[in-house]
Amino acid sequence: MKVYELLQELNPHKLNDLCKAHRCLVNGLIDTAGKLRTKNLGIVKGSEVAHIAPGGNMVKGLLGDLFDYIKNENDLILIKSCVFHYELEFIHPFIDGNGRMGRLWQTLILIQQYPALEYLPAETLIKNKQEEYYNVLAISDKSGNSTPFIEFMLAIILEALKRVLPSQNKSVTKDDRISIFRDKMKKEDFGRKEYLKNFKNISQATASRDLN
Template identity: 40%
Template sequence: MGALHSLESKPQLRRNNRIRSIHSSLKIEANSLSLGQVREVIAGRNVIGDRKDIQEVKNAYAAYEMLNEINPCSIADLLKLHEVLTRYTVDESGAFRKGEEGVFSGDRCIFMAPPARLVPQLMESLFVWMDEARETVHPLILSAVFHYEFVFIHPFADGNGRMARLWHTAILAQWKPVFAYIPLENQIEKFQEDYYRAIAECHKAGSSDLFIEFMLEQTDRILDEISMSADEEEVASEYVKKLLSVMEYGVPYTASAIMQKLHLKSKETFRKHYMNPAIALGMVEMSVPDKPTSRNQRYIRKR
């Protein structure tokens, strides 16, 4: 966990991971914005895109920024965060659904959520269980069970998947604060089909065991990835420092111009050791983020 705790002293890495979390969780729900566009929206810059998708990014960022302020065992806090997460995008924001909800594959209903009249009672029971179980159930298990049960109850008219993943993170962050900056959502997005398959199988079996196994495996994978990234960052840091030393803030540079300043001839070395790590750390941005190989591409130092 040493590499993970290093996130506490690296605010830029924490911010980058949070942006990854937001982008992936929204992408799972068909938000069309790219990672670069999500980064630009969060930075307060104008982005050309669907208005609802842009608002969802703003909402998600505001909700994730509140993780340290909430009590994961509070239904009132759950409703408050749902209002933030769905502000200006849905009618029933910050309130349990009034109508019936189902999950469809094309025109075929593959899962019907419990009746709306039962939602308040089911959610109350889930939160009471969680409050009692957290004394004896490991947080990694507790968060996975809550995630599955929440999806099963489907308490909101919209935003259930985003809220389930957000609350999963909130439970883990209460256990170890560093989890607020671990992009578990990114790992789920990579295995999205398996994610939905595990949920569907659990619906059939009437047990959350398979989903727990899935989430434990993905948590283990993302922790390994973060640890390796932290190690790689230590190696890359000297290259990034050299790169930044030849770039002025806010000035757009071509790759050729930067390579000339660094006395580099290999484009592969430039991308792998210098530019890609700097972009990943959010220290340099591309002028055309959606087209990395564009002939009009320029690189701009942000920090």
């Protein structure tokens, strides 16, 4: 399943969907794909223990609290997405693939309110700043405060926006839209409803003309 297709199916407020996404992303890579860890876990870098995750018997309860926060708190979505990303890394609920899941779930949380953020190259920007990414995680861990990580991720989002926004000033033609959407849907059938979900800035009449 493609990441784009996966994002359309997932609910950011459901723990079961987190496990489903993990199963899809790491299936065949590890034996415990989609399963929360039940054993204790330490993360070693070089000859040092970089992080000791909460005990395996605490994982489900901590995730429950984290999902309650995302669902019920009134913090800005931007902040909540960063907090979830950091806390998921801290809890380390899976044996492997936690970084990918943190980044995926932050995107999923953001696009509930800001659909355009789905297309920001945040994953690429983090990859280019991987050392800084892990350093700021360690700083937040040692200080017991997620603020350094939140600030880092907000800066990443801002940089991504600065890269993308200039290209948005170019006019997009009907053929451009059709080509973009066909590429996303591959061989899947689609109609005006799916098309409008993707291009929220066009009218129903424009969508109909495009598809005709």
